[in-house]
Amino acid sequence: MAAAAPAPPTRLDAPKILAERYGSDAAWYVDNIPLFESSDPLLDRVYYYRWQVFRAHQRDLGAKGYITTEFLDDVGWQREPYASLNDATGFHLYEGRWLRDRRFADDYINFLYDEGGNDRHFSEAIADAVWARYLVDHDRAGALRHLGAMRHVYGLWDDHFDVAKGLYWIEPLLDATEYTVSSIDASGGKDGFRGGDAFRPSINSYMAANARAIARIAALAGEDAVAADYAGRAERLKARMLADLWSAPLGHFVDRYKVGNEHVRSWEPIRARELVGYLPWTFGLVDDPRYTAAWKHLLSPRGFAGAAGMRTVEPSYQYYMRQYRYDKDSGGRECQWNGPVWPFQTTQVLMGMANLLHDAPQGAVTRADYMRLLRQYARLHLQGDRLDLEEDYDPETGKPIVGLARSHHYFHSGFDDLVITGLVGLRPSDGDDLTVDPLIATEGKDRIRHFALQDVPYHGRLVSVFYDEDGSRYGAGRGLRLYVDGVLAGQRETPGRLTVTVQPRTNRAIERPVDLAVNLVRSDFPRADASSGRDPEKLHDAIDGRLWSFPESPNGWDSTAKGATEWFSLDLGKSVSLRSAELSFFAGGTFAPPSAYRLQYWAKEGWIDLSSTSLRHTVTTSASAWQPVSAQRLRVVFTKRPGTQIRLSEVKLF
Structure with a gap:
């Protein structure tokens, strides 16, 4: 008698779970994210919250596609007019590679290499992240598409390469880690926002990982000479880093100064351990067990192990947690890396720990340590019972330090990739x-x-x-x-x-409908107007390609009149063919989606109805379609629910 087939597992109910997690916005997640559950409700909750953060940070640039932002709204140091920054891009791609719709990662990579998005504003490991994405989707054409641009960007970093030392150097601020040991000590302890140029484990790990990725992509392309060249660069850089950035007295990878002044000497190692010293493991660059003793510092309460999270420098450092910088408008504390917990480096360290645990037996850390630290990281996402990941945290209390308006739901780290590849x-x-x-x-x-x-x-x-x-x-x-x-x-x-x-199968082709309503430059078209609430910034919020629904960070156009109807209009600047629209609304407090709306376009005889939609339930996104028409101006007329106002988060036209 043939053996009985094994019983299939009880599958997770995607519509039910995602409706409970995301309400009327569940459809996006049903189409995209892997489901996860475990015996730990906190990990489950944070896992789904982090996909909500990912979705909130997708900015639609119209014809240029989607990118991922770091801050929900604009900051002064972003790349204009896109609101992009390149320091956390690796995390964005490591997370986004697990979505079933490959457009989000693919568009972003195209932007980074076709549109100059990898502008080297900060140090980066973007080529490595492109390779990591290929490992998941196996899209050979997607991996090869930007090989030339990757090599070009890699070469630009020669301006930070010391030929004699065989290492890269960087100012900590441009390493996205201002107020680190090298910059503070180079100022004599007086400051540390700028300065402190050093040969750091971070940039050298990034560049070794990028060289290795370029070598692998070149090999995939059959460019053997290029592959050998970059593989050699990666190995030489790895060897120099392991030899020269390892401090035997500290038992850790540390910076060496490039700068020399009255306070520090060039090539002298810094005097304290920093969390950044684990980055060689993050990118799988350490294959000698002699170095694994460094991990004992991560678990020591006298080392990096704060009660609530990983300290970025050990408390024995003279300027540990000294606050130097404050926000000029609010007086609140600003970003520093001299002790606070940063999800950015917490993610990197957990990636490195996972590599260490997966690669070979060792006695420095255990799988229980990984789970404990992942749970500790998960707890940082909670502000009371509310989920809101912020910039940095006090390592003893777990309370946010910066806490500025820009800090809410900050996408400067990873988490779901740690669950998928780690847990x-x-x-x-x-x-x-x-x-x-x-x-x-x-x-x-x-x-x-x-x-x-x-x-x-x-x-x-x-x-x-x-x-x-x-x-x-x-x-x-x-x-x-x-x-x-x-x-x-x-x-x-x-x-x-x-x-x-797993025998590979051809991926489904990426669909790229272009949103014609996006406005990136406020003085350009499309231009918005409304019957009330005509604050130019709020009008622009409804067509800026950004969509989120976190109440801490209002986003969209708000109606303000008392009447039963309101309208919101767009002038596209020229006549275009239109066939459909998506309208997204915020629901909460005094705001509710309208009970109905009508879409109209302008013709010589006046406003002509395109479609009418009745909204019987609270929804966040509503779609309408019609036979294609050519129009320059479009208007939405809303019927408000009694006692409410409308917050139109985003309008999309196709």
Whole structure:
């Protein structure tokens, strides 16, 4: 008699779960994100919140596609008119590679290399992130498309390369880490916002990772000479970094000064350990076990282990947590890296720890340590019971330090990739295999009793991983199971390494409808007007390509009149063909979506109706379509619900 087929797991109910998490905005998530659940409700909650942060930071540039922003709204040091910054781009791409709609990562990469988005405003590891994306989607053409631009940008960094030392240097501010040990000490302890040029583990890890990625992409393209050139660069840089940035007295990777003055000497190592010293592991650049002793500092309360998070410098440093800089308008404390917890480096360290745990046996850290620190990081997302990730935190209390208006829901870090590649342990590859190796504790207070990761895009297929400690959660038996397109591909009785073959399949083509209503430059077209609430900034908010619904950060045009109807109009500057629209509304407090609206276009005889939509339920986004018409001006007439006003978060026209 043939053996019975293994029972399939009880799948997670995507519409139900995502409706509970995201309400009427659930459709975007149903189409895009892998589902996740575990025996830890906090991890689950933060996982879904971080996808909400990802969605909120997608800015539609119209014909230039989508990019990912760092701040929800404008800051003075962004790249105009896009509101882009390049320092956290690696996190954005590592997270976005797991979405089923590949447009968000693909558009962003095109922007970085076709539109100058990788402007080297800050140090970066963007080529590495492009390769990391290829490991997931296996899109060869997408990986090869920007090889020339990657090489060009890499060469531009020669202006920060010291040929004699064989290392890259940078000012900490341009490493996105102002007020670090090198900049503070180079000022004699008086400041540290600028200055302190140093050969740092960060930029040298980024450049080694970028060179390695370029070598791999060149090999994929069949450009063997280029591949050999960049592989050699990566190895030489790695060797110099391991030899010269390792401090034997501190047992850690540290900066060496490039600058020399009355306070510091050139090539002298800094005098304190910083969290940045773990970045060589973040990019898999340490293969000698002699260096793993550095990880003991991460777990020490006298070292980096604050009660609430990872300190960016150890408390023994003379200027630990000294506040130098304040916001000139509010008087609030400004960003510094001399001790506060930064999700930016917390993410990097957890990536490095995952690499260390996955690569080879060692005795410095355990899987229980990874789970404990991931949970600690998750707790930083909570402000009371409200989820709101901010810029930096007090390492002892876990309270936000900066707390300025710009700081809410700050996308300067990663989290969901840590869950997918760390906790669940998906390790993508450039071949036809996929390894799962969960970094979970199986005993003690950090124990994980079950988890599920469902419908992860991988090499054109959908992968799901279920772990059930005793078989009672998912009904498919105890242990670890991996499914490809719903078919069991591998299993084991206990958590651990499991490798299966995944035959790649061609990805679905990316669809790119272009939003014609986007305005990036306020003086250009399209131009908005309204029946009330005619603040130019609020009018622009409704057509700036940005959409979010966090009440702490209002976004959109607000009606202000008392009447039952309102209108919002757009002048596109020229006649264009229009066939559909999407309107997004904020619901909360005194704001509610309208009960109905009419879309109209202007013709010689006046305003002519295109479509009419009745909204019987509270919705965030409503779509309307019609037979194509040519028009320059379009208007939406709203019928308000009694006692409410309208906040129109965004208008899109196609």
